[in-house]
Amino acid sequence: MRVVPVELGDRAYEVRIAPGLLEQAGKQLQPFIRGGRLVVVSDEQVWAAQGARLTEALDGVDVNPVLVAAGEGSKSFTVLADLMDRLLALEIERSEHIVAFGGGVIGDLTGFASAILKRGCGFVQVPTTLLSHVDSSVGGKTGINVAAGKNLVGAFHQPSLVLIDPEVLDTLDARQVRAGYAEIAKYGLIEDADFFVWLEANGHAVIEGDLEARCYAIEKAVAGKARIVAADERETGDKRALLNLGHTFGHALEAETGYSERLLHGEAVALGCVQAMTFSAERRLCSADDAERTRAHFAAVGLPTSLAEAGITASGEVLTRHMASDKKKAGGKVAFILSRGIGQAYVDRTVDMADVAAFLDRNG
Numbered sequence: 001m002r003v004v005p006v007e008l009g010d011r012a013y014e015v016r017i018a019p020g021l022l023e024q025a026g027k028q029l030q031p032f033i034r035g036g037r038l039v040v041v042s043d044e045q046v047w048a049a050q051g052a053r054l055t056e057a058l059d060g061v062d063v064n065p066v067l068v069a070a071g072e073g074s075k076s077f078t079v080l081a082d083l084m085d086r087l088l089a090l091e092i093e094r095s096e097h098i099v100a101f102g103g104g105v106i107g108d109l110t111g112f113a114s115a116i117l118k119r120g121c122g123f124v125q126v127p128t129t130l131l132s133h134v135d136s137s138v139g140g141k142t143g144i145n146v147a148a149g150k151n152l153v154g155a156f157h158q159p160s161l162v163l164i165d166p167e168v169l170d171t172l173d174a175r176q177v178r179a180g181y182a183e184i185a186k187y188g189l190i191e192d193a194d195f196f197v198w199l200e201a202n203g204h205a206v207i208e209g210d211l212e213a214r215c216y217a218i219e220k221a222v223a224g225k226a227r228i229v230a231a232d233e234r235e236t237g238d239k240r241a242l243l244n245l246g247h248t249f250g251h252a253l254e255a256e257t258g259y260s261e262r263l264l265h266g267e268a269v270a271l272g273c274v275q276a277m278t279f280s281a282e283r284r285l286c287s288a289d290d291a292e293r294t295r296a297h298f299a300a301v302g303l304p305t306s307l308a309e310a311g312i313t314a315s316g317e318v319l320t321r322h323m324a325s326d327k328k329k330a331g332g333k334v335a336f337i338l339s340r341g342i343g344q345a346y347v348d349r350t351v352d353m354a355d356v357a358a359f360l361d362r363n364g
């Protein structure tokens with residue numbers, strides 16, 4: 001088993017990664033079982049595909065599944081309110097841990113519900129998508145989307161344990177796997193140029209399900225994220241903001257497409273990373289070659305790299321309006337994660353929104 005520690009003092013926890021780990025859920029989750037039961041929040045699709053594996057591994061435990069609809073729409077006040085009522089109806093106690101069994105939507109929603117239920121109870125992440133393996137299950141960002149934008153209501157609330165079994169990805173469809181891959185490549189672009197080179201050679205293997213390549217890439221991305229989170233848990237400095245590479249652009253694209261299946265979060269991040277690198281190249285911060293390598297790699301693994309490809313016709317002015325609600329805004333200025341080269345992302349607070357709008361109009 002690969003174990004990545006997330007060093008956060010009294011909120012420290014482990015990320016355990018191993019094929020077949022789900023079969024050991026009884027042993028792994030033992031410390032969190034209270035009164036013989038475990039409350040598990042999941043979505044209907046995950047539960048249909050993987051629920052039996054979890055409940056069989058928890059033989060003898062009274063598993064209480066609480067299911068929500070699959071998809072980004074469940075990161076909403078309506079679903080959160082209903083979930084809270086259902087958790088309270090189970091007479092859940094503050095000393096209990098809730099298990100988030102699903103992708104990033106379930107992790108973000110359940111994590112937020114745990115943060116506010118009875119003023120905070122514990123939770124454990126058992127992620128089931130590639131995206132949630134490499135990114136959303138680690139670091140404690142939880143929350144929901146609201147009319148004003150993506151993840152604008154939420155809390156930092158760390159899980160007590162993360163259990164990653166790459167074999168759960170066997171039932172995940174190929175488009176979702178590719179979307180999750182974008183957050184792996186993002187990590188290489190941020191601060192690990194050698195890892196990006198490795199991905200250029202092995203990205204297909206990661207996507208196609210080579211277990212060794214997948215485990216290596218998952219561990220690498222998780223370890224990178226854990227290091228950044230340990231250094232800047234609440235994004236008060238510029239360190240954690242780097243994990244937002246591609247997201248200022250990407251979240252605007254998700255807003256424009258109504259958080260719908262038209263553009264998955266990971267696809268928006270891929271497109272956003274290409275835009276951030278191309279914008280950086282136009283400003284001569286990084287080379288045109290690095291921007292092209294980024295575009296070519298995402299294209300090679302089947303991710304969208306242009307607005308036209310994603311079917312987005314909105315003007316730069318409309319897209320930058322979405323960016324105005326970005327959480328990285330300070331003193332009225334939106335911060336952008338730009339790049340001095342592959343593996344050299346940095347936070348830039350000098351960007352003029354009119355320049356971004358004109359860039360988007362030129363680079364449809």
Ligand SMILES: NC(=O)c1ccc[n+]([C@@H]2O[C@H](COP(=O)([O-])OP(=O)(O)OC[C@H]3O[C@@H](n4cnc5c(N)ncnc54)[C@H](O)[C@@H]3O)[C@@H](O)[C@H]2O)c1
Pocket residue numbers: 043044045046049050070071072075102103104105106108128129130131132135136137138139140141142151168169170171172173176179180183265266
């Ligand atoms: N908190 C963070 O740090 C963080 C980081 C990155 C992304 N996110 C958030 O994560 C969300 C995206 O997460 P996601 O890409 O995992 O999407 P998701 O949770 O919507 O899952 C994608 C789809 O796959 C299905 N699914 C999940 N696991 C499956 C499995 N093993 N077999 C079959 N079907 C399965 C789900 O039912 C869903 O329909 C976004 O809301 C994004 O904002 C959060």
Ligand SMILES: O=C(O)C(=O)C[C@@H](O)[C@H](O)[C@H](O)COP(=O)(O)O
Pocket residue numbers: 135139141150151183240241243244247327
């Ligand atoms: O963990 C982080 O920090 C990230 O930025 C990871 C991102 O991949 C993730 O999508 C996150 O939810 C975006 O953060 P937000 O603060 O912009 O909502």
Ligand SMILES: [Zn+2]
Pocket residue numbers: 135183247265269
């Ligand atoms: Zn993301």
